[in-house]
Amino acid sequence: MKASIWLGEDKFETKNVEIPKLKEDQVLVRVEKVGLCGTDVHITQGLFPSTPPKILGHEFSGVIVEVGSKIDKSNLDKRVACNTTSSCGKCENCLNWQISRCSNSVQSSGGFAEFSVMPLLSTIEIPKQMSFEVGAMTEPASCCFSGIEMIDYKNKPKILIIGAGIMGILCMLFAKQKDIDFIVVSEPNPVRRKMVKQLGADFVIDPTDKNSNKQLEELTHSIGFEICVEAVGKPNLLDYGISKLRPRGQALMIGVHPEKSNLPSDLYDFHYKEIKLFGAYGRGDYFNQTPERISNFGLDKLVSKIFSLNQINEALIATSKGEGMKYMISPNL
Numbered sequence: 001m002k003a004s005i006w007l008g009e010d011k012f013e014t015k016n017v018e019i020p021k022l023k024e025d026q027v028l029v030r031v032e033k034v035g036l037c038g039t040d041v042h043i044t045q046g047l048f049p050s051t052p053p054k055i056l057g058h059e060f061s062g063v064i065v066e067v068g069s070k071i072d073k074s075n076l077d078k079r080v081a082c083n084t085t086s087s088c089g090k091c092e093n094c095l096n097w098q099i100s101r102c103s104n105s106v107q108s109s110g111g112f113a114e115f116s117v118m119p120l121l122s123t124i125e126i127p128k129q130m131s132f133e134v135g136a137m138t139e140p141a142s143c144c145f146s147g148i149e150m151i152d153y154k155n156k157p158k159i160l161i162i163g164a165g166i167m168g169i170l171c172m173l174f175a176k177q178k179d180i181d182f183i184v185v186s187e188p189n190p191v192r193r194k195m196v197k198q199l200g201a202d203f204v205i206d207p208t209d210k211n212s213n214k215q216l217e218e219l220t221h222s223i224g225f226e227i228c229v230e231a232v233g234k235p236n237l238l239d240y241g242i243s244k245l246r247p248r249g250q251a252l253m254i255g256v257h258p259e260k261s262n263l264p265s266d267l268y269d270f271h272y273k274e275i276k277l278f279g280a281y282g283r284g285d286y287f288n289q290t291p292e293r294i295s296n297f298g299l300d301k302l303v304s305k306i307f308s309l310n311q312i313n314e315a316l317i318a319t320s321k322g323e324g325m326k327y328m329i330s331p332n333l
Contacts, residue, residue: 002331003113004312008052010044012312020109020117027075027120028066029082032132033306034111034329035059036319037140038165038233039256044316047258057111057329058084061126061135071120079130080123081138082116083287084108098146100283112312114331126291133306133328134299137166138290139283144170145293146284147229147254148178156181157226158219161201162241164192166302166326167254168231169199173297175229176200184219186212195325199298207240216244224249231255239265247273254280302326308333 004014022028034057042048043056050056064078086106087099094102108118126135148171157180161168164187172183182202187193193204203219205212216225224246230238233255242251242265270277304324307315309331318327 001114002309003055003110004309005053006044006050006056006112009046010313010316014310014312017113019115022066022068022117024068024070025119026068026117027064027071027123029062029080029116029118029123030065031057031060031062031111031114031116031331033061033136034331035136035140035166036315036327036329038167038319041316041320042256042258048256049259055110055113057113059136059139060111060116061132061138062116064123065115067120075120078123078125079128079132079135081126081135081287081291082108082111082118083122083124083283084139086119086122098282098284100146100285100287112309112329112331114309124288124291127295130291130295131300133303134294135291136328137170137294137299137302137326138287140166141170141294141299142283142287142290143167143280144254145174145286145290146282147171147252147278147280148174149284149286150278150280151227151250151252153178153180153227155226159183159227159229160216160225160241160244161185161229161231162207162237163187163231163255164189164196164201164204165231165322168229169196169302169325170294170297171229171231171252171254172196172201173199173294175227182219184216184225189322191323192325195302198301220244220246226250228252229254233257235261235263238263242270242275242277245273245275248276249273250276250278252278252280256281303328306330306333 087102088104091103184203185201228241302325
């Protein structure tokens with residue numbers, strides 16, 4: 001099969017490699033679409049830990065084309081979203097924390113290849129009407145779903161979301177299903193501001209506008225927001241969001257911050273206002289529920305461009321610039 005091998009930094013080599021052999025409880029998935037993630041960019045920049053050489057790509061969908069000896073053949077030809085790890089359902093983490101933190105998990109092979117191998121339990125069938133592009137968004141959507149469920153939504157809160165990239169938009173769409181007052185999204189990119197407004201944001205502001213702080217004060221009557229979601233992964237933006245919270249406000253970190261980042265907040269103010277800070281990482285227990293939950297979100301319009309496997313560097317550059325919405329690879333293009 002053809003695969004793109006990450007060699008370190010921003011170096012990739014697309015070449016033919018052997019298709020991994022199936023174990024008895026595994027399936028072979030023909031990869032249809034793979035989403036480019038900010039984490040993929042961070043890996044190539046040395047900002048997220050990973051060791052080359054390896055096949056990257058953790059947001060993908062495809063079709064089951066072969067099954068192991070213990071897997072029923074009725075699973076063949078199923079259109080699936082692919083989880084990057086399995087769960088045993090029996091370990092301490094699965095029983096008392098999250099199945100995505102399973103201590104016995106088996107890693108799937110990466111999505112930047114024509115085929116990927118994984119346990120059957122790492123796949124979930126997607127709705128018939130769902131495109132492979134939206135199916136590939138199951139992984140980031142499940143991370144947002146898991147994070148949004150950590151928040152307390154009592155008393156119809158006002159919510160500020162910082163960043164209208166894919167994670168900010170997904171958080172907004174999940175939060176819109178709660179009993180809330182309204183959602184404000186802060187985003188400097190005009191293309192993304194337009195998109196998040198189309199998808200249902202109540203208010204959208206440009207943080208580079210000198211009147212943006214005044215706008216936020218008017219919206220909350222100078223009281224502040226009950227909830228802030230930082231969906232970019234920059235400490236200064238998290239600090240900004242925390243500063244907009246009312247006493248006993250809640251701040252959710254959904255954006256992945258680089259290793260050894262520090263929070264530049266005034267801890268006295270943090271303590272005095274009794275702020276709650278949630279770190280949200282991974283899919284929690286929500287991956288298998290996600291395809292059905294996002295099926296009516298209208299996410300197809302978020303796909304900015306689809307690249308071939310040979311264009312992976314171009315796709316990563318486009319993702320790092322943050323000019324569009326969601327870029328994808330089609331390994332079998």
